[in-house]
Amino acid sequence: MMSPHVILRVVAKVLIPLIIVYGFYVHFHGEYSPGGGFQAGVVLASAIILYALIFGLDEARKVFPPYWARVGMALGGFIYASVGFVSLIMGGKFLEYTVFHPDVAHGTGQHIGIIAVEVGVLTTVTCVMIAIFYAFAGRTPEISDEDW
Amino acid sequence: MLEVLAERFNYAVIIVLMMVGLYAVIATGNLVKRLVGLSIFQTSVFLLYISVSKVFGGAPPIFDYKDLAYDKLDPNAIYSNPLPHVLILTAIVVGVATLSVGLALVVRIREAYGSIEDDTLAEADYSLELEKGV
Amino acid sequence: MSASDITQYFDYIFMAMLLCIGIAVIRLRNLFAVVMLTGAYSLISAAWFVSLDAVDVGFTEAAVGAGISTVLLLGAMLLTSREADKTSLGRHAAAAVVTIAAGAGLFYALGDMPVYGDAASPANTGVGMEYVDLTAEQIVIPNVVTAVLASYRGFDTMGEVFVVFAAGLGVALLIGLGGSKREED
Numbered sequence: 505m506m507s508p509h510v511i512l513r514v515v516a517k518v519l520i521p522l523i524i525v526y527g528f529y530v531h532f533h534g535e536y537s538p539g540g541g542f543q544a545g546v547v548l549a550s551a552i553i554l555y556a557l558i559f560g561l562d563e564a565r566k567v568f569p570p571y572w573a574r575v576g577m578a579l580g581g582f583i584y585a586s587v588g589f590v591s592l593i594m595g596g597k598f599l600e601y602t603v604f605h606p607d608v609a610h611g612t613g614q615h616i617g618i619i620a621v622e623v624g625v626l627t628t629v630t631c632v633m634i635a636i637f638y639a640f641a642g643r644t645p646e647i648s649d650e651d652w
Numbered sequence: 653m654l655e656v657l658a659e660r661f662n663y664a665v666i667i668v669l670m671m672v673g674l675y676a677v678i679a680t681g682n683l684v685k686r687l688v689g690l691s692i693f694q695t696s697v698f699l700l701y702i703s704v705s706k707v708f709g710g711a712p713p714i715f716d717y718k719d720l721a722y723d724k725l726d727p728n729a730i731y732s733n734p735l736p737h738v739l740i741l742t743a744i745v746v747g748v749a750t751l752s753v754g755l756a757l758v759v760r761i762r763e764a765y766g767s768i769e770d771d772t773l774a775e776a777d778y779s780l781e782l783e784k785g786v
Numbered sequence: 787m788s789a790s791d792i793t794q795y796f797d798y799i800f801m802a803m804l805l806c807i808g809i810a811v812i813r814l815r816n817l818f819a820v821v822m823l824t825g826a827y828s829l830i831s832a833a834w835f836v837s838l839d840a841v842d843v844g845f846t847e848a849a850v851g852a853g854i855s856t857v858l859l860l861g862a863m864l865l866t867s868r869e870a871d872k873t874s875l876g877r878h879a880a881a882a883v884v885t886i887a888a889g890a891g892l893f894y895a896l897g898d899m900p901v902y903g904d905a906a907s908p909a910n911t912g913v914g915m916e917y918v919d920l921t922a923e924q925i926v927i928p929n930v931v932t933a934v935l936a937s938y939r940g941f942d943t944m945g946e947v948f949v950v951f952a953a954g955l956g957v958a959l960l961i962g963l964g965g966s967k968r969e970e971d
Contacts, residue, residue: 535927535929536928537928538841538929539842539929541936542846543842543845543846546850546854549854550849553857577951578951580951581944581947581951584947588944599937599940599941601937610926611924614926615926618927618932618933618936621943622936624947625947628950629950631954632951635957636953636954636957637854637857637858639958639962640861642962643961
């Protein structure tokens with residue numbers, strides 16, 4: 505079903521790429537400015553939610569299939585935990601990032617670890633938020649449009 | 653007494669906000685409105701933590717990038733306490749996740765009973781038990 | 787007052803707005819209005835977080851509280867009902883008794899709270915401030931909150947990620963992920 509709101513559709517088409525770029529900016533700039541995986545995940549999810557609100561749920565399901573959300577939910581936690589296990593294998597403690605790089609004075613190992621961990625956070629938060637939205641929006645409401 | 657209150661005025665207001673949330677949870681039978689009250693309560697707890705971490709004259713706990721790179725950080729700079737920020741940041745995201753579980757339960761209750769007012773639910777349960785002959 | 791800060795004047799504005807919205811939420815019965823006011827409440831508390839130097843928290847609250855949770859509450863409201871029933875007077879009385887009792891207990895303990903904005907209070911002298919110094923030496927990234935979140939308290943954050951995952955799983959178990967239901971119909 506196509507929405508009849510032309511202005512909303514045009515504005516959304518401009519805004520959604522910007523929201524996604526901003527989400528990734530917040531994610532990868534999280535070490536230098538406010539931001540990080542949690543915030544970026546929510547911003548990215550809100551881009552998909554905006555798409556679903558304006559172009560309809562079925563279109564959004566084609567862009568971001570619920571299957572991805574289901575897999576991504578688990579994948580993010582897996583990435584996070586596996587960073588911990590990699591640091592164990594490399595001879596450190598669980599989630600001890602200094603073992604990833606010999607340059608301890610500039611904290612390069614810490615930077616690698618933080619980025620890797622935040623990718624896990626981003627994946628889980630984005631996918632859980634989208635999955636929850638799909639779950640609520642996928643139910644057909646009992647209230648018909650005329651009642652509004 | 654008055655000085656104690658004046659130095660902790662924001663905590664007093666946050667307690668009032670918590671009371672507002674608690675009142676909204678108890679005084680309504682509508683389950684969606686109860687969850688709204690619960691999230692007001694939750695936000696007041698967040699505000700309590702964050703206002704404890706505030707230091708007057710302090711800056712947000714983010715260094716200047718160039719100062720950090722060239723090792724010229726001002727040792728006397730005042731920053732607000734970052735630890736409560738970390739705790740609350742994750743608590744907010746977990747809060748919305750648990751809110752969604754609560755809302756999912758409410759949707760299921762509505763589908764099973766046709767209502768989300770708690771006295772209607774109690775009556776439906778009661779008549780169901782009468783039918784069973786408990 | 788011993789110390790003061792310019793942001794204190796913002797505090798009073800935010801406090802007044804939050805109290806007004808909170809009382810309006812209690813009084814209103816139209817759930818649509820209640821949900822929209824909750825979004826406004828989150829946005830104002832996000833502004834207060836920023837004024838209290840918690841920029842990361844303010845950002846999160848603005849994105850999560852005013853964005854996602856408003857959408858979720860609207861979706862749930864659409865699936866359930868749009869008007870709350872009138873509550874009986876007895877229930878209001880019971881709520882008032884419980885609320886005043888809880889509030890009185892907290893006000894009694896108010897004197898034990900650290901003084902607002904005090905840099906020497908027990909809450910602000912312990913491990914939290916050590917993180918600020920240690921981050922500059924060990925992690926070498928500007929944002930201390932990210933450093934504590936992902937490195938010093940990385941195990942804690944891993945638990946949070948699993949809680950978010952578990953919540954997503956709980957919603958999926960309760961009402962399905964909405965993916966396969968329509969294909970069955």
